[in-house]
Amino acid sequence: MRELSAFQKSREPASVRQHARTSAPRRGRAAPSVLLADERPAARYRIVVLNAPAESQTRSVLPIVRELRRRGHRMTYVTTREFAPSAAATGVDVLVHDSCPTLGADANPEDCGPADARLVADALDWAEEVDAAFRDDDPPDLVLYETSVHATARFLTCRWGRPAVQILPSFAHRAQDAAEVGAALESTDVDDGSCARRLPGHIRERLYRFLTPGGMAGGAPSNFYTKPEPLSIALLPREFQTDGELFDGSVAFVGTCTPECGVIDQWIPPSTDLPVVFLALDPELIEGGRESLRACVSALAEKSLHVVVLTPNGAAESLFAADDPPLNVELHDHVPWATVLRRAAVFVCHSDLHSVMESLYFNTALVAVPTSHRQRAVADRVVELDLGAHVSPDRAALGTLADVVTALVADPGIARSVREGQRWARNAGGALRAADEIEGFLEWSYEP
Structure with a gap:
């Protein structure tokens, strides 16, 4: 993944390269006072995107990435070599990693316990590589991630002290449901509920070193597995969601994000009238x-x-x-x-x-x-x-x-x-509404 990508540099227009440093105020940093409100440049945030290296997830998330990039945000997409060309075609930076560990399409948080040493080690390997890519620069303003890679995403948000938005590839779960699962996880742990306490010593030490800058070295399991984000993007309309009317604004039901059809997306329909x-x-x-x-x-x-x-x-x-x-x-x-x-x-x-x-x-x-x-x-x-x-x-x-x-x-x-x-x-709104929701969340998180 060290090759920040042979794909992206040549694809990035000069108008965007000039804004490599985001013009949006960072946390705790005031906006320039010399500009009048109507003269203020459009906010450009830096967003890192973590997604499962799979066809379905790539096809559904890339339209959101493309739209955010179109609006001037600096996007870095992390994926494997197989899906790097698809990401690079959207004009974003691409970080290539040999493998992006996921919980799998059918995994539940309670099935992948906080003491799963293999999962933690794989997720930490990936998090360390992503963090190294930003070592000479400020951390991204936002971590945008698909649910199955949430362990790595939350390691990074804890280390960087940055907010996150989760993309839900299946049904959403209400906050109280997630809280109940998190409480069950913590009740099965030892002493203070530390998710690291039951890990092998060498992995625990790595985890402590990685999370210490963010103050989360002894975090409870719910911080990494079931704690809901302030904003989640659900890739289905509210009507398809079971009990969709019971969800509040923390879940945006944007429906499918259908990719744009390119010139090469050709298929010749049959000449018959058969269905x-x-x-x-x-x-x-x-x-x-x-x-x-x-x-x-x-x-x-x-x-x-x-x-x-x-x-x-x-x-x-x-x-x-x-x-x-x-x-x-x-x-x-x-x-x-x-x-x-x-x-x-x-x-x-x-x-x-x-x-x-x-x-x-x-x-x-x-x-x-x-x-x-x-x-x-x-x-x-x-x-x-x-x-x-x-x-x-x-x-x-x-x-x-x-x-x-x-x-x-x-x-x-x-x-x-x-x-x-x-x-x-x-x-439901698709990628356009997803980008609106993410931009609104960023303004709420950073604007004075």
Whole structure:
């Protein structure tokens, strides 16, 4: 990660390089008194972004990063080499790290206890590398982070004494729920509730050294695992959130942040009038693997449908290796999601929240095939709101999937519900509202 990025320096316009030092007042530092209110330059803050190195999280967070960069803020995005080009394309600084440790897509804070030595060591390795990149400069004004990397993010906020905003990739939890989990964690710890007390000595000493500048060396587990941030950005509309009306302004429900379509994001729709079914399933995550996925596609091909299949890791070409796929089936290793979803009648996916939100944004019904606890919660909400259907991975290849898809295509009630879901998704505000909320929080944190 030492290479602050071969990507970013050449991409940064001179007008931004001139503002490498942020013109917004730092904590405890007064704004220049010589400027009249209407002459004051637009505030430019320095923001570091920590995100999980995964396709779904990268696709959902980068539109927010792009919008903040467009507004003149100096952005530093931390990711792995695989996702560095996508981040660099937004014009931001990129810090490349060999690996960005996460809690995983389905992890709960209570499952990753404060004495998990491996997790703490990995998160601390990453935090030390990020901190070293800012050693010759003031720390960033804000840490913007996606939930699954919150251990590293909170180590950094404690060391730097800077505020943070959390991006929620799934359902939000109300403050009292998080507080209850934090209390349970602290009650299971020893003596003073220190999350470091049960760590191996060498990791504990590293943690103390790293956190001491921020005064948090003996912090309780809730400071790193369950304590809510003053502002969280939830990537779903309030209407999709269970009990969404009970949340206060500390959670901004901005909906999906759909990336801009580029010139190269081309997909040629079929010349027929058949309904398009977009299927994006990982064969490793369904019962029976690749053979089951092939059976799913073959069953769909027998219906009056046009099937667009997206598979990861180069699996598309080998799906029908022995013979050509049916004429109404397309196989892709890469395809522009938004372009296909605009034309699709049904989207079959593993029901991570971002995929579901993109589907609603483009008025596409869903068949959710969940493979984790978090995805099952999203799938249940899809069914509850009449936005589609839920098929378990072990039944996807039994003809069930094709029958469910054809039923959805012909169901006017589902179509009405999905159109209402599209209104929720498009009215939530997306990346523009997320940037507004983050800027408002920064002004509240720093402006006199």
